[in-house]
Amino acid sequence: MRFTTAAFASAARKAARDPRIREVFTRAGTRLIENRDAAYAEAPGMDLARDAAREVRQKGIDDLQRWISVLEDRLTDQGAKVHHAVTARDACHIIAGILNRAGIRDVIKGKSMATEEVGLNEFLQSQGIDAVETDLGEYIVQLAGSAPSHIVGPAFHMTRADVRAIMERRLGERLSDDPEDLTRAARTVLRGKFLSAGAGITGANFIAADTGTIVLVENEGNARMTATLPRVHIVLAGIDKVIPSFSDIPTLLRVLSRSATGQGMPVYVSFVTGPGRGPLSGLPPKDLHVVLLDNGRSRILADPVFREVLLCIRCGSCLNICPVYRTIGGHAYGFAYQGPIGSVLAPLILGLESAAALPFASSLCGACREVCPVRIDLPRLLVELRSRVVEKKSKRRFDPAGAVEAGLIRAAGWLMETSSRRGRFSRLARAVSRPLVRDGRIRRLPYPLSKWTRSRDFPRPPGRTFSAWWEKRDRHA
Amino acid sequence: MNITFFCTCLLENLFPGVAKAAVELLETFGHRVRYHAEEICCGQMAFNAGYRPEAKKLAAHLIACLADDEIIVTPSGSCAAMVRRHYADLFRGDAAMVDDAAELGKRLFELSEFLVAFGDLGKVHGDLNARVYFHQSCHLTRELGVTDQPSMLLSKLKGASLVGPERQAPCCGFGGAFSVKFPEISSVLLGDKAAEIALSGADLVAACDMGCLMHIWGGLRRRGSTVPVYHLAEILTGRGEAPSLP
Amino acid sequence: MPERLDSMLASWERAGGRGIATPVDGLGPILTTLAGEAPGQTVALGESTLLRRSGIEDLLAGRGMRVLPPFRPIAAGGPAARGADAAHSEWKAYVETLAGAGIGITEALYGIAETGTVVLFDRLGLGDPVSLLPPVHVALLQVDRIVDRFEDLAPVLGSEKHVTLSPGNSMVLVTGPSRTADIEQVLVLGVHGPRVAHLVIVT
Numbered sequence: 007m008r009f010t011t012a013a014f015a016s017a018a019r020k021a022a023r024d025p026r027i028r029e030v031f032t033r034a035g036t037r038l039i040e041n042r043d044a045a046y047a048e049a050p051g052m053d054l055a056r057d058a059a060r061e062v063r064q065k066g067i068d069d070l071q072r073w074i075s076v077l078e079d080r081l082t083d084q085g086a087k088v089h090h091a092v093t094a095r096d097a098c099h100i101i102a103g104i105l106n107r108a109g110i111r112d113v114i115k116g117k118s119m120a121t122e123e124v125g126l127n128e129f130l131q132s133q134g135i136d137a138v139e140t141d142l143g144e145y146i147v148q149l150a151g152s153a154p155s156h157i158v159g160p161a162f163h164m165t166r167a168d169v170r171a172i173m174e175r176r177l178g179e180r181l182s183d184d185p186e187d188l189t190r191a192a193r194t195v196l197r198g199k200f201l202s203a204g205a206g207i208t209g210a211n212f213i214a215a216d217t218g219t220i221v222l223v224e225n226e227g228n229a230r231m232t233a234t235l236p237r238v239h240i241v242l243a244g245i246d247k248v249i250p251s252f253s254d255i256p257t258l259l260r261v262l263s264r265s266a267t268g269q270g271m272p273v274y275v276s277f278v279t280g281p282g283r284g285p286l287s288g289l290p291p292k293d294l295h296v297v298l299l300d301n302g303r304s305r306i307l308a309d310p311v312f313r314e315v316l317l318c319i320r321c322g323s324c325l326n327i328c329p330v331y332r333t334i335g336g337h338a339y340g341f342a343y344q345g346p347i348g349s350v351l352a353p354l355i356l357g358l359e360s361a362a363a364l365p366f367a368s369s370l371c372g373a374c375r376e377v378c379p380v381r382i383d384l385p386r387l388l389v390e391l392r393s394r395v396v397e398k399k400s401k402r403r404f405d406p407a408g409a410v411e412a413g414l415i416r417a418a419g420w421l422m423e424t425s426s427r428r429g430r431f432s433r434l435a436r437a438v439s440r441p442l443v444r445d446g447r448i449r450r451l452p453y454p455l456s457k458w459t460r461s462r463d464f465p466r467p468p469g470r471t472f473s474a475w476w477e478k479r480d481r482h483a
Numbered sequence: 484m485n486i487t488f489f490c491t492c493l494l495e496n497l498f499p500g501v502a503k504a505a506v507e508l509l510e511t512f513g514h515r516v517r518y519h520a521e522e523i524c525c526g527q528m529a530f531n532a533g534y535r536p537e538a539k540k541l542a543a544h545l546i547a548c549l550a551d552d553e554i555i556v557t558p559s560g561s562c563a564a565m566v567r568r569h570y571a572d573l574f575r576g577d578a579a580m581v582d583d584a585a586e587l588g589k590r591l592f593e594l595s596e597f598l599v600a601f602g603d604l605g606k607v608h609g610d611l612n613a614r615v616y617f618h619q620s621c622h623l624t625r626e627l628g629v630t631d632q633p634s635m636l637l638s639k640l641k642g643a644s645l646v647g648p649e650r651q652a653p654c655c656g657f658g659g660a661f662s663v664k665f666p667e668i669s670s671v672l673l674g675d676k677a678a679e680i681a682l683s684g685a686d687l688v689a690a691c692d693m694g695c696l697m698h699i700w701g702g703l704r705r706r707g708s709t710v711p712v713y714h715l716a717e718i719l720t721g722r723g724e725a726p727s728l729p
Numbered sequence: 730m731p732e733r734l735d736s737m738l739a740s741w742e743r744a745g746g747r748g749i750a751t752p753v754d755g756l757g758p759i760l761t762t763l764a765g766e767a768p769g770q771t772v773a774l775g776e777s778t779l780l781r782r783s784g785i786e787d788l789l790a791g792r793g794m795r796v797l798p799p800f801r802p803i804a805a806g807g808p809a810a811r812g813a814d815a816a817h818s819e820w821k822a823y824v825e826t827l828a829g830a831g832i833g834i835t836e837a838l839y840g841i842a843e844t845g846t847v848v849l850f851d852r853l854g855l856g857d858p859v860s861l862l863p864p865v866h867v868a869l870l871q872v873d874r875i876v877d878r879f880e881d882l883a884p885v886l887g888s889e890k891h892v893t894l895s896p897g898n899s900m901v902l903v904t905g906p907s908r909t910a911d912i913e914q915v916l917v918l919g920v921h922g923p924r925v926a927h928l929v930i931v932t
Contacts, residue, residue, distance in 0.1 A: 018665060018668065022671055368658065369658025371653070372625040372626060418528070445729070447704055449705075455663070458663055458666065461669075461670035462701030465697055466729075467497065470499060471496060472499035474499075
């Protein structure tokens with residue numbers, strides 16, 4: 007596939023050396039977290055609100071198959087068509103099939119991480135179907151031929167000059183780099199698409215099983231237009247978006263925008279219940295298709311530790327606060343989801359082999375867990391993934407680096423066992439390091455310890471353990 | 484009180500002077516300190532690196548060694564957090580071990596936490612006459628909830644003033660093995676921390692975790708800064724001794 | 730309740746909207762003034778008892794302003810009576826005209842004071858395009874339809890009655906004008922939806 011998670015370690019290293027990336031994502035993340043914190047401080051009872059949000063999401067995933075079944079019945083009764091996509095490929099084929107049968111070649115898209123996850127745009131393109139992104143950030147990124155770098159702000163990695171250059175080139179008109187001007191140009195082009203497209207494809211923030219209501223959250227208005235104007239509306243949503251009841255929606259809305267952007271409410275929340283138009287409008291009813299995407303979610307659900315990740319409501323807070331994400335930006339992750347949540351989802355969805363390095367790119371500082379509106383213990387999930395990676399590696403026959411690491415960990419454990427072993431090692435380390443010491447510090451260590459000394463001094467081994475000091479003191483006491 | 488000292492593998496092997504300072508501090512406050520040389524590792528490093536069986540072995544050993552000790556004090560926020568917050572996960576599925584681990588957690592304290600909880604705050608005295616940048620380690624604050632105790636203790640020293648950001652500053656970038664697995668990212672965060680320290684005008688840096696401290700110290704020295712870096716235990720004796728890290 | 734009114738206006742304004750309160754006989758003049766801010770442009774109207782009572786269609790026509798009445802396809806002689814194709818092309822023509830309108834006026838079903846949110850409800854299941862396509866939107870709201878929090882409203886909105894009466898994309902919560910910060914995090918209003926959002930609370 008086109009995800010580059012396997013190259014994460016080198017991408018991250020490269021990105022960490024680029025100060026522009028760090029500047030952009032630190033600025034974006036800091037601003038968004040400040041807004042989030044202000045919104046949380048201003049509204050009463052937000053701690054309880056997070057507990058309630060978690061409870062609602064937990065209720066959903068604890069009985070997910072049942073809710074999906076209720077939802078399917080409800081949607082079918084309303085005249086919508088429900089499709090189940092087991093794999094990413096299935097989702098692409100199902101959606102292309104719907105469009106081909108309807109003879110639709112021009113499609114507009116509301117922002118949907120699920121469609122990124124399955125690579126829908128590229129697939130539709132290969133089928134001769136033109137899918138235009140309508141969310142401003144996604145549109146710009148699509149024009150640039152690159153990938154989104156943040157769940158909420160896909161074009162954060164671009165400066166206004168970058169955006170202007172791309173838009174001028176692709177639209178063939180002179181523009182200033184004033185964001186107002188650029189936005190206006192996009193609005194005009196996309197307005198034309200909204201009015202002429204044969205089908206609109208959106209994701210879903212939540213889908214309430216009891217009423218069959220698809221909830222679309224946004225600030226621009228493009229999701230409303232995408233869902234409203236064309237005759238055909240296709241929704242692609244992960245099965246984890248299904249919630250038991252319409253009455254759960256306020257609980258989730260209470261935390262979603264406050265966490266994502268610091269707004270009390272998103273500008274637009276659409277409730278799509280059944281196909282639009284119909285008898286009262288005098289128009290034939292719309293075609294509403296809901297494609298429920300598995301792509302590994304059932305497998306994740308079945309895992310007692312990892313199922314917690316399905317509580318995520320895609321607010322982006324964990325990205326915004328993550329010191330690693332702020333340093334390397336979104337593209338390094340090479341996946342539809344970035345930051346802490348991306349580091350958990352990538353190995354779970356794409357497989358440990360393809361994304362083994364991501365869970366290790368964390369200092370486990372816990373800031374993400376602190377801001378998560380549904381209190382997902384992301385550091386715990388990262389450590390669990392690390393142990394699964396190590397376990398998998400141990401079963402491989404040829405893995406020199408893994409064998410060395412395991413050897414070191416076990417050797418350390420062995421050394422720790424007795425104070426005499428530690429004492430001997432301590433004296434040895436002091437002796438061996440003597441030639442490396444300048445002014446009481448070590449500036450350079452051989453590989454692989456050079457990874458430390460590239461940017462930091464290392465302390466001189468003391469030559470004597472605490473236990474040795476204690477024992478001596480004890481003897482003289 | 485009778486206290487058992489849990490020195491941690493990092494202090495045992497690299498910073499015995501800090502462990503010594505902690506023991507002497509506790510004794511200055513009138514406590515009788517015991518130490519078992521067999522129990523020195525909580526298994527955090529192995530656990531965070533993904534080596535669960537190895538971590539379990541070390542943790543089980545620690546739990547067994549400390550089974551009969553009433554109060555255990557450790558000069559490491561991250562090790563205390565490992566025991567109190569992560570042993571339940573490490574031993575999940577083994578109800579007996581989870582219980583034993585929880586039980587140990589009730590008796591194990593990080594140093595500054597212990598000093599304040601057990602009434603030693605009033606015993607801290609001496610001169611410092613310095614602006615202190617106290618580094619709030621992630622595990623100490625977020626996992627143990629030890630946010631105020633170190634500054635409360637420092638404020639008892641004459642002439643001590645705390646400088647630096649009021650809110651929790653971002654991670655220093657140590658993160659154990661992370662510091663060598665992703666050294667490029669680690670050193671960016673370290674650079675930010677060093678800049679913050681310089682900006683604060685601090686005369687010295689202190690913390691309750693030697694992992695963070697050795698990383699911060701290493702970065703400061705590499706950048707030519709001579710700001711002294713202390714473990715909290717080395718300062719609270721009030722004797723103005725030189726720190727372990729030169 | 731006066732506190733709810735003040736709170737509603739304050740929240741709406743915090744979200745970047747412009748708000749005003751008026752007794753019902755002030756509605757006509759206010760709407761005429763707002764319509765006048767987009768001179769030479771069509772005024773699109775949604776289905777609304779308040780609008781009918783205000784006599785706005787005549788007021789505007791009287792000032793020489795073009796009015797686009799609500800899409801009423803099943804009225805006598807309306808497009809639906811002439812068959813599905815006719816209905817569809819009437820709809821297309823309506824949307825084109827609406828897209829060129831300068832201002833759209835609709836009536837909200839409810840208001841939520843905590844966040845400055847109005848609930849729009851399109852009985853025809855068309856997604857309330859009058860509130861979305863023109864660059865200026867005016868939402869009318871009766872003061873006694875303001876509640877404190879969305880939690881207070883959800884049981885009603887999620888009830889069988891409301892849900893079956895609102896097919897498709899027809900219940901929408903709107904909080905201020907369309908916005909984005911996608912380019913360098915600079916706030917820009919009126920991305921796809923309206924740039925200016927007025928709220929007129931009728932007391």
